[in-house]
Amino acid sequence: MSDSKGTIFIIDDDLALQTVLEYALRAAGYEVVLAPDGQEGLNRLETLAPNLVISDIMMPNMDGVEVFQRIKERLQDDGIPIIIMTALNRKPWFADLEAEGAVILQKPFEVERLIDMINVTLS
Secondary structure (H helix, E strand, O other), rough: OOOOOEEEEEOOOOOHHHHHHHHHHHOOOOEEEEEOOHHHHHHHOOOOOOOOEEEEEEOOOOOOOHHHHHHHHHHHHHOOOOOEEEEOOOOOOOHHHHHHOOOEEEEOHHHHHHHHHHHHOOO
């Protein structure tokens, strides 16, 4: 797809949310790649060069905080933003993630708000 606005990589174990985000982001002009958990996400990132990564926090095998800690330097060196989604209420350690470059997005959220955030981030 030559008119793609970029590739969004979503790491989340919630199939329903993956489906909604994939549909909405494709409709907004993005390519979408999915991984069901943090470990699979790390594996796919070895060969994938996304424009933006979205990760959930609470997942099996490896949570989103560990995924972020493992990928942040490589991605940030390449200028790739990382959005972390969570249903958790605001925790004191969210500030640490934000200081390290993550954008925290509280669930539930409006998909249009996420798309707007992605459009602004990648423009």
